[in-house]
Amino acid sequence: MTSADVAREAGVSRATVSYVLNGVPHQKIPETTRQRVWDAAARLGYAPSAAARALRTGRSEIVLGLLPDWPIEHVLGRLIQQLTNAFAEAGLTFVVHSSAHPARPLRDIWKAMTPAAVLALQDFDDVEAEAMRAAGIEVVMAMHGSPGGEPRPPLVSEQPIGALQARHLAAPHRRLGYAYPDLPGLDVLAGPRLEGVRAVCADLGMPEPDVRTVPLDAAGAAEAVKGWLGADPPVTGICAFNDNVALAVLAGLSHLGLRAPRDLAVIGVDDIPGASLAQPPLTTVVRDTDAIARGLARRVVDSLGGKETPAEPVRDDLLLRFRESA
Amino acid sequence: MTSADVAREAGVSRATVSYVLNGVPHQKIPETTRQRVWDAAARLGYAPSAAARALRTGRSEIVLGLLPDWPIEHVLGRLIQQLTNAFAEAGLTFVVHSSAHPARPLRDIWKAMTPAAVLALQDFDDVEAEAMRAAGIEVVMAMHGSPGGEPRPPLVSEQPIGALQARHLAAPHRRLGYAYPDLPGLDVLAGPRLEGVRAVCADLGMPEPDVRTVPLDAAGAAEAVKGWLGADPPVTGICAFNDNVALAVLAGLSHLGLRAPRDLAVIGVDDIPGASLAQPPLTTVVRDTDAIARGLARRVVDSLGGKETPAEPVRDDLLLRFRESA
DNA sequence: ACGCTCAACTGGCACGCGTAAGTGAATCGA
DNA sequence: TCGATTCACTTACGCGTGCCAGTTGAGCGT
Numbered sequence: 001m002t003s004a005d006v007a008r009e010a011g012v013s014r015a016t017v018s019y020v021l022n023g024v025p026h027q028k029i030p031e032t033t034r035q036r037v038w039d040a041a042a043r044l045g046y047a048p049s050a051a052a053r054a055l056r057t058g059r060s061e062i063v064l065g066l067l068p069d070w071p072i073e074h075v076l077g078r079l080i081q082q083l084t085n086a087f088a089e090a091g092l093t094f095v096v097h098s099s100a101h102p103a104r105p106l107r108d109i110w111k112a113m114t115p116a117a118v119l120a121l122q123d124f125d126d127v128e129a130e131a132m133r134a135a136g137i138e139v140v141m142a143m144h145g146s147p148g149g150e151p152r153p154p155l156v157s158e159q160p161i162g163a164l165q166a167r168h169l170a171a172p173h174r175r176l177g178y179a180y181p182d183l184p185g186l187d188v189l190a191g192p193r194l195e196g197v198r199a200v201c202a203d204l205g206m207p208e209p210d211v212r213t214v215p216l217d218a219a220g221a222a223e224a225v226k227g228w229l230g231a232d233p234p235v236t237g238i239c240a241f242n243d244n245v246a247l248a249v250l251a252g253l254s255h256l257g258l259r260a261p262r263d264l265a266v267i268g269v270d271d272i273p274g275a276s277l278a279q280p281p282l283t284t285v286v287r288d289t290d291a292i293a294r295g296l297a298r299r300v301v302d303s304l305g306g307k308e309t310p311a312e313p314v315r316d317d318l319l320l321r322f323r324e325s326a
Numbered sequence: 327m328t329s330a331d332v333a334r335e336a337g338v339s340r341a342t343v344s345y346v347l348n349g350v351p352h353q354k355i356p357e358t359t360r361q362r363v364w365d366a367a368a369r370l371g372y373a374p375s376a377a378a379r380a381l382r383t384g385r386s387e388i389v390l391g392l393l394p395d396w397p398i399e400h401v402l403g404r405l406i407q408q409l410t411n412a413f414a415e416a417g418l419t420f421v422v423h424s425s426a427h428p429a430r431p432l433r434d435i436w437k438a439m440t441p442a443a444v445l446a447l448q449d450f451d452d453v454e455a456e457a458m459r460a461a462g463i464e465v466v467m468a469m470h471g472s473p474g475g476e477p478r479p480p481l482v483s484e485q486p487i488g489a490l491q492a493r494h495l496a497a498p499h500r501r502l503g504y505a506y507p508d509l510p511g512l513d514v515l516a517g518p519r520l521e522g523v524r525a526v527c528a529d530l531g532m533p534e535p536d537v538r539t540v541p542l543d544a545a546g547a548a549e550a551v552k553g554w555l556g557a558d559p560p561v562t563g564i565c566a567f568n569d570n571v572a573l574a575v576l577a578g579l580s581h582l583g584l585r586a587p588r589d590l591a592v593i594g595v596d597d598i599p600g601a602s603l604a605q606p607p608l609t610t611v612v613r614d615t616d617a618i619a620r621g622l623a624r625r626v627v628d629s630l631g632g633k634e635t636p637a638e639p640v641r642d643d644l645l646l647r648f649r650e651s652a
Numbered sequence: 653a654c655g656c657t658c659a660a661c662t663g664g665c666a667c668g669c670g671t672a673a674g675t676g677a678a679t680c681g682a
Numbered sequence: 683t684c685g686a687t688t689c690a691c692t693t694a695c696g697c698g699t700g701c702c703a704g705t706t707g708a709g710c711g712t
């Protein structure tokens with residue numbers, strides 16, 4: 001099924017078909033002809049060849065999402081689904097590529113589909129970004145900084161999460177701890193969140209947060225808990241990187257025969273299904289992933305349309321889900 | 327950067343460049359010329375245009391993964407990453423599209439990138455599959471059946487999971503319950519797993535499993551637990567659809583002042599991070615997602631190479647992670 | 653009756669690539 | 683010395699589009 005078939009069926013030329021189906025303005029084509037073409041296209045079930053269109057126009061209707069080597073869990077999964085929806089509304093197909101472990105050259109990936117835009121979770125170096133632009137990819141954005149440095153400001157800000165955690169704990173607690181994830185790749189996320197905690201502590205005249213790396217097992221987490229409880233002055237409230245880490249802290253407490261929030265208050269991030277099911281139910285910070293997805297998609301679509309987009313992060317309403325652990 | 331540039335740089339024709347770079351056999355091209363072409367390509371940083379190649383050959387080097395509307399959690403996330411790796415080793419780019427909620431016609435998706443193969447998690451109807459094949463997509467496979475029916479046998483079998491759960495519980499327990507997920511879309515997975523449990527119960531002369539839908543909150547789960555404990559004969563061991571549901575059962579028990587495995591033994595599936603951190607730590611079934619990913623990729627690659635592939639499911643070693651809950 | 657305008661189309665090129673068919677020079681057997 | 687063969691290439695086509703630059707013919711003023 002090519003546009004030539006449609007042209008024959010409608011009794012017009014290929015050019016006319018192209019004009020009608022693409023809705024090209026400033027071409028005087030009467031309604032009757034338009035209808036003939038539309039009918040013919042529908043009758044034949046015509047769908048244009050993406051490859052040919054991509055070759056001609058230099059880009060496809062695809063937005064490529066680039067995932068780093070992070071675990072794909074609850075929130076990230078939801079974000080992917082919501083980004084898919086948000087882009088679909090703009091007529092764009094959002095697909096995700098998880099960076100392979102023996103990392104293939106990134107170039108192979110985007111060359112393989114010449115996307116209209118690339119939206120990466122983690123920033124890449126300028127050389128790569130420039131190469132993409134040179135290859136006709138118009139929009140290249142990153143949601144978070146890279147481990148290497150921070151060339152562009154991130155599109156999604158993490159500090160407010162840590163700040164909200166800290167502000168919630170700060171009322172009854174005078175010394176906070178930070179439960180840092182045991183996965184090096186997550187620094188890009190954990191760093192800024194910790195910064196948010198730090199800033200609030202400084203603001204409120206509290207001592208520096210006591211940062212400890214917490215592995216995802218009860219015994220290992222118990223070590224961290226012992227460290228916090230034995231600190232001087234002792235830590236009484238923990239901001240955890242996310243709910244999994246928070247659950248580990250809870251398990252560590254349990255391991256020592258202790259309990260939140262009596263011995264140590266704990267607050268997580270993400271509200272994974274297990275959070276409300278924990279003992280005690282976990283207080284946690286939820287972000288509005290749908291708003292983030294829409295915001296990101298809007299930025300990309302605007303940018304594709306030639307509009308200037310603001311440099312600040314997208315709007316991201318945080319919600320504190322208050323339960324029992326803090 | 328086109329192959330014409332490389333040709334000019336190397337002082338040969340475009341055809342020669344194409345022959346050299348694609349390693350076309352039966353073309354007598356001396357080593358010196360080959361080297362000249364390779365050098366020129368490297369010097370110019372040439373990478374072929376996927377669009378043009380796709381237009382010419384009729385297909386790209388992309389494998390499209392189609393996700394249904396399921397939550398993307400731990401295992402599914404890992405599977406995606408491992409599939410990406412497995413396909414990368416075969417020189418194929420694996421990208422994932424999560425089906426948008428106001429479901430766009432599937433056709434738009436694969437037309438947008440003419441993948442070499444489509445690997446869906448959930449089966450789609452034959453009309454769609456046939457349309458894909460007609461569009462030049464050579465391999466169309468589905469990992470699980472569709473809600474509508476079961477035209478093709480699934481590539482990944484779920485029954486053994488339920489069977490392993492049931493066999494593990496069957497030793498001390500004479501009546502089993504099944505904790506069914508509260509998300510209708512998961513029937514495709516939950517149904518076969520439940521079948522596995524049923525089969526083992528029948529085999530061992532035990533009564534039918536008592537199936538109850540378990541919502542992901544403590545109060546709701548407590549209702550299910552009450553039902554099980556009050557059944558006649560009473561249920562003493564629960565096979566949960568996955569770890570999240572199992573955690574809910576645990577929380578339901580806790581809500582009633584009860585405890586696993588004393589009052590009710592519970593076994594999950596997936597070994598999510600929260601499983602080992604639960605109270606008590608959750609006994610669970612782990613599948614070897616890496617083997618599954620490799621198996622699936624192998625099938626697809628073989629099939630692309632024209633080889634006949636077996637109809638049976640891919641190999642999938644199950645492991646029982648024994649903890650305290652059962 | 654003749655030029656002019658303008659609506660309504662159409663012919664044809666280029667995008668970058670793979671590849672079938674062709675070409676000129678070198679080599680070779682008789 | 684001459685046709686035949688082999689080598690090492692090159693020329694040229696078409697994949698399906700988008701869109702520029704025409705072309706046709708009807709309507710209109712003079």
